[in-house]
Amino acid sequence: MSALAFATLALLLVGPVPALLARASWPLRAPRAAVVLWQSIAVAAVLSAFSAGIAIASKLFVPGPDGRPTTLLGEIDQLGWPLWALSIAVFGLTLLIGARLVVAGTQVFVSTRRRRSHHRTLVDILGVTHDRAAAQACTRARELRILDVAQPLAYCLPGVRSRVVVSEGALTSLADAEVTAILTHESAHLRARHDLVLEAFTAVYIAFPRFVRSRNALDAVRLLIELLADDAAVRAAGPTPLARALVACASARAPKGALAAGGPTTVIRVRRLAGRPNSVPLAAAAYLSAVAILVLPTIAVAVPWLHELQRLFSS
Template sequence: MTAFVFGIVAVILVWPAPSWLASAQWPLRAPRAAMALWQSIALAAVLSAFSCGLSIASNMLTLDEQGRPVANPLEEVATLGIVRWTAYITVFLLTLFVGARLIYSVIRVSMRTRARRSAHRQLVDLLDRMDRSAPDSPLSARDVRMLEVDQPMAYCLPGLRQRVVLSEGTVARLTRDELEAVISHERAHLRARHDLILEAFIAVHDAFPRFVRSRSALGAVQLLVELLADDTAIRTSGRTHLGRALVACADSVAPSGAMAIGGPSTLARVKRLSDTRPTMLISTLAYTAAAAILVIPTLAVAIPWLNELHRLIST
C-alpha cells in the first residue's frame, strides 16, 4: 500500500498537477510564490518516485529481526504471486530508470550548456563594439557587450564571467531609461541564477518518461523566470519604461544557453504590467501549498525509516 500511494503521488505531481498549474492565471500575479510551488512539486515528485522504489524493494525482501535480508527477491514469486511480483519489478525498474535518467540529464544539460556559453562568451568579447567613453552611461559597464546587429536583441550569458549582450538595433531603438530597464532585467537573471533553476527543471522533465510528464511545465517555469526578472526591472526603472522596452524587443532572440528579454511570452508580460491588484492572499496560499507538498512526502519517507533505524539501534 505504501508503494502504491507513493507511486500515485509521483504520477500526480508529474502530470496532472503541473498541467493544472501551467494553465492557471494566478501565477502571473505572484510569480515568486508560484516558482516556490513549482520547485516543491518537482522535488516532491522525485522524492515520491524514489520512495515508491524503496518501498517496493523493502517488500521484495524478507527481513529478520535485525532488519537484514534473508531471502532472494526471485524467491518471492511464490509468496507475492506472479502478477503482483511482476508489477513490483516493473515499477522498481522504472524507478531505477528515472534515477539514472535524472543523474544523466543533470550532467548532460550542465556540460552542454556551459560549453555553449563559454564559446559564445568568447565570441561576444571578440565582436564587442561598445564605446565606453561615457562613464555615466549604462552601456559603459564592464559586463555589457554590444554586437553589430541591426535586429533588436538583448540577452544574458550566466556563469562566472557574466555578460549582458545588446545589439546596435536595441541601443538605437531604446531611450536611456528603457535601456536601463533591459539591463536591469538581464542582470536580475544573472544575480538570481535563474539559469540553474531552468537547468534543474529541464533535468527533472527529461528524467520522467514522456507518457507521464507534462509538456507545458517547462514553458510555464520559463515564463515565471522572465516575470521575476521583470519585477526587478520594474523596481529600478518603472512599468512604463519596461513595457516600452519589451514591445521594442518583442522579436529578440538568443543563442542556446542564453536568456533573451523577448520571445513568445512578451504579450502576456506586457499585459501583466497593468495589473496592480494585491497578491498577499495568493502568495500566502501558494507558499502554504508548497510547504505542504514538500513536507508531507518527506515526512512520510523519513518517519518510517527513522523508526526502523531506531529499532535496529535499540536491538
C-alpha cells in the same frame, strides 16, 4: 505509505498537477512564490519516485522467517504474479529515473556551459564595451557587450564570466529609461542565477519517461523567471518603459543557453504590467502549499525509517 501510493503520487506530480497549475492565472501575481511551488512539486515528484523504489525493495529484499534471504520464487509465491510483476516494473522504473536524472543533469550542465562559453567568446570578439550612462544599469559595466546589429535585441549569458548583450539597434531606438529597464532585466537574471533553476527543471523533464512527463513545468518556470526579472526592471525604470522595450525586442531571437528579454511570452508579460500588482496573500498561500507538498512525501519516507531505527536501538 505503500509503494503503490508513492508511485501514484509521483505520477500525479509529473502529469495532472503541473497541467492544472500551468493553466492557473494567479502565478502571474506571485511569480517568486510560484517558482518555489514548482520547485517543491519537482522535488516531491523525484522523492516520491525514489520512495516507491525503496518501499518495493524493502518488501522484495527482506530476509525470510528463517533469517535467510528470500528467493525469487518465494517472493512470487508470497505476493502473487500480478503484484510481483507490478512491483518489479515500478522498481525498474525508479532505477531508470534515477540513472536518467544523473545523466540528464550532467548533459545539461556540460552542454549548456560549452554553448555559453563558445558564444561568450564570439561576443567578446565581435562586441565592444560602451561607456554611455545606460551601461550603469548593469551590475558591472564590464559585463556589457554591444553588437553591431540593427535589430533591437537584448539577452544575457549567465555564468562565472557573465555577459549582458545588447544591439546597437536597441541602444539607438530605445529611450534612456527603456534601455535602463532592459539592462536591469538582464542583470536581474544574472544576479538571481535564474539559469540554474531552468537547468534543474530541464534535467527533471528529461529524466522522466515520455509517457509520464509534462512540459508544463518547464514552460511555466521559464515564464515566471522572466516575470521576476520584469519586476526588477519595473522597480528601476517603471512599467511603461519596460513594456515599450519588451515590445521593441519581442521578435529578437537569442542563442540557446541565453536568457532573452523578448520572446514568445512578450504579450503575456506586457499585459501583466498593465494589470493588477503582485499579491501577498496569493504568495503566502503558494509558499504554504509548497511546504505541504514537499513535507508530505518526506515525512512518509522518514517516519518508517525512524521507527525502525528506534526499534533497533531499543532492542
